Amino acid sequence: MKATDVIVQSLENEGVEYIFGIVGKETLDIIESISKSKQITFIPVRHEQGAAFMASAYGKFFGKPGVCTSTLGPGATNLITGIASAFLDYSPIVVITGQAGLDKQHKPYHQCIDLVKIFEPITKCAVQVLDNQSISEMIRNAFRTSQMEKPGPSLLVIPENLAMEPAPPKNLPVLSLPITIPDSKTIIEACDIMNESQKPFVILGNGLIRQNGVEEFSSFIEKLQAPVTHSFTAKGILPKNHPHNYFTFGFEENDLILSGVDEADLLILIGFDIVEKLPKDWNRKKLPILHIDAHVALVDEYYPVQVELIGNIQKTLKEINTQQILSKNWTPSSNVKKNIEQSYHISHNQKETSHLPLSTENILHIIENVSTNQTILISDVGAHKISIARTYQPKQAGGVLISNGYASMGTAIPSSIGAKLARPNGVIICITGDGGAMMNFAEIETAKRLGISFIMIVLNDYVLKLEEQMMNKKFGNSFGVNFGNPDFVQLAMSFGIKGVRPQTLSEFEELLKSAISSEELILFEIPLP
Structure with a gap:
C-alpha cells in the first residue's frame, strides 16, 4: 500500500467520518486515497480557515477529534487562526x-x-513524517494526544515524496484514555475544607462539560447548597431557574x-479554564481555592490553592458525593x-413581544x-x-x-457546519455581526452544497460595535x-438560500x-441602529 492509503x-x-479541506498539489495522493474510502467523506471548503x-x-460536539487538511505553504498557514482557536478553546x-519532499527541504523551495x-x-x-514505517503509530498518537485533557490540535506533516511511497499497514488498537481520580485522603481533606467554610462559592468551567460531570455536579450542589456561577463556555450546567444559579461571570465591565x-x-x-479569565480579575481578595480539574492548578498569586483534586472530574465528583x-x-x-437578572436582561415576559424593539437581547429571548x-x-x-454570555440561557449544558x-471573529458560519454534521438532529442557530459574517461568508456555499440546514442571524450595524465602544470610552x-455592507438578503439568495429581513420582533418570531x-438553510438580516 502507498503511504496515503495507510493514512486513510x-x-x-x-x-473518522469527515475530513474538511482544500485540495493542493502536495495532497493529491491523500485526497485520491480518501476518495476510495467507504467510511470517510471529504468536504471541500472555500477557505482553509473555514x-x-x-x-x-x-470535535467539540462529537467528542472525538475533527480532521482537516491542507496543502503546504499558504494552504497550511490559512489554517492557523482556526487551529489557534481550537488550541485555546x-x-x-x-x-x-x-x-515539499524531503529532497527539497534543505534549500529554498517554492511555498516551502x-x-x-x-x-x-x-x-x-x-510532527513531520520522516519514515513511512511509523505512519500508523504517528496517527494513533496524534488522535490520542488531541483527546487527552485538555484537548486540542495535533499536526501531522506529510512530505510529498513520502506520500507516494509504500508503507506497511498497521491496525493499531484504539484504547480508551486512562481515568485517574485523587486518592481518598485528598478527597477527605477537600471535603473537610468545604465543611469548615461558611460561605463557599462555586465557579464552573467547560472542563466539567468535557468530562461529562454535569449529573454528578447536580447531586453535589444539592448537598452543598451554595451559589454557582459559570464561565462563558460553561453556560447551561445549572438550569436557568435553579435557586443557586448566579448565571455567568468573566465580563470586562459590569x-x-x-x-x-x-x-x-x-x-x-471545577473544570475552569484560566484562559477565559485570569484570577486577578475575579479573586480580588485572594480567597482560598479548592481546585477540581484534570490538570494541576496554575501558579498564581490570585489563585491560592488549599487543596487540588486532580483527575477525571466526573469520577472525582462521584467520590465527593x-x-x-x-x-x-x-x-x-x-x-x-x-440585580444580575435585571441588568443582564435574563428575566422577560414570554407573552408580550409585539411592542418590543428588535434588539439583540429581545432576539435572544x-x-x-x-x-x-x-x-x-x-x-x-x-x-x-x-x-x-449575559442574557441567553441554554436548556442544556453545552x-x-x-x-x-x-475569541476569533468569523467562526460562527463554518462552526455551524461542523456542529450540524456532529449533531444532525440538532437545531443549529448561529448569531454573527456583519463584520464576522463577511470573514467566512463563502462557506454558505459549502453548507448549501452539502444540503446542511441551520439558521444564520446577521446583526447588521455597519460597524465593529465593540471596538467602537472601547474607543469612545478611551478617547471620546x-x-x-x-464599513459598508452588501444587501445580506440578496447575497444569501445569490447562494441559492432563503434570506429574510424581519422588521418587528413578532415577525422575527x-x-x-x-x-x-x-429545517431550511436560511439567513436573517437584522438591521440594528
Whole structure:
C-alpha cells in the first residue's frame, strides 16, 4: 500500500467520518486515497480557515477529534487562526498538511516553510513524517494526544515524496484514555475544607462539560447548597431557574457577580479554564481555592490553592458525593442575583413581544423561548457575544458555543457546519455581526452544497460595535471601525438560500418558528441602529 492509503486506513481505524479541506498539489495522493474510502467523506471548503473552524466545532460536539487538511505553504498557514482557536478553546482536532519532499527541504523551495515550527506553539504535538514505517503509530498518537485533557490540535506533516511511497499497514488498537481520580485522603481533606467554610462559592468551567460531570455536579450542589456561577463556555450546567444559579461571570465591565464572590470564604473551581479569565480579575481578595480539574492548578498569586483534586472530574465528583457534605444554604447580600437578572436582561415576559424593539437581547429571548434541549446556539465574536454570555440561557449544558479563549471573529458560519454534521438532529442557530459574517461568508456555499440546514442571524450595524465602544470610552471618539455592507438578503439568495429581513420582533418570531419547523438553510438580516 502507498503511504496515503495507510493514512486513510488509520483514519478509518479512528472512526473518522469527515475530513474538511482544500485540495493542493502536495495532497493529491491523500485526497485520491480518501476518495476510495467507504467510511470517510471529504468536504471541500472555500477557505482553509473555514476547514479548521468546522473541524473544531465538529470535535467539540462529537467528542472525538475533527480532521482537516491542507496543502503546504499558504494552504497550511490559512489554517492557523482556526487551529489557534481550537488550541485555546480546547477542541480536539487532527490536522494533516502536505509539504515539499524531503529532497527539497534543505534549500529554498517554492511555498516551502517549516510548518512544524510554525504550528508548535498552537498544537499539543506537531510532527513531520520522516519514515513511512511509523505512519500508523504517528496517527494513533496524534488522535490520542488531541483527546487527552485538555484537548486540542495535533499536526501531522506529510512530505510529498513520502506520500507516494509504500508503507506497511498497521491496525493499531484504539484504547480508551486512562481515568485517574485523587486518592481518598485528598478527597477527605477537600471535603473537610468545604465543611469548615461558611460561605463557599462555586465557579464552573467547560472542563466539567468535557468530562461529562454535569449529573454528578447536580447531586453535589444539592448537598452543598451554595451559589454557582459559570464561565462563558460553561453556560447551561445549572438550569436557568435553579435557586443557586448566579448565571455567568468573566465580563470586562459590569461583572455584577464579583460582589457576591467577594463575600465568600472559599472558592470551589471545577473544570475552569484560566484562559477565559485570569484570577486577578475575579479573586480580588485572594480567597482560598479548592481546585477540581484534570490538570494541576496554575501558579498564581490570585489563585491560592488549599487543596487540588486532580483527575477525571466526573469520577472525582462521584467520590465527593459519597462523603458527608454539610449544607451551607447561604445567599450573597444586596440582591445580587436579582440585580444580575435585571441588568443582564435574563428575566422577560414570554407573552408580550409585539411592542418590543428588535434588539439583540429581545432576539435572544425569542430564541430561548422556542429552543429545546436539541438547540445549539453558536456565537461569533463581537458585541453580541457579550449579550449572549449575559442574557441567553441554554436548556442544556453545552447548548451554546462561545469562543472565549482565542475569541476569533468569523467562526460562527463554518462552526455551524461542523456542529450540524456532529449533531444532525440538532437545531443549529448561529448569531454573527456583519463584520464576522463577511470573514467566512463563502462557506454558505459549502453548507448549501452539502444540503446542511441551520439558521444564520446577521446583526447588521455597519460597524465593529465593540471596538467602537472601547474607543469612545478611551478617547471620546472612534476611528477605523465603520464599513459598508452588501444587501445580506440578496447575497444569501445569490447562494441559492432563503434570506429574510424581519422588521418587528413578532415577525422575527414567526419566521424563526417557520425556519425551525421547515429545517431550511436560511439567513436573517437584522438591521440594528
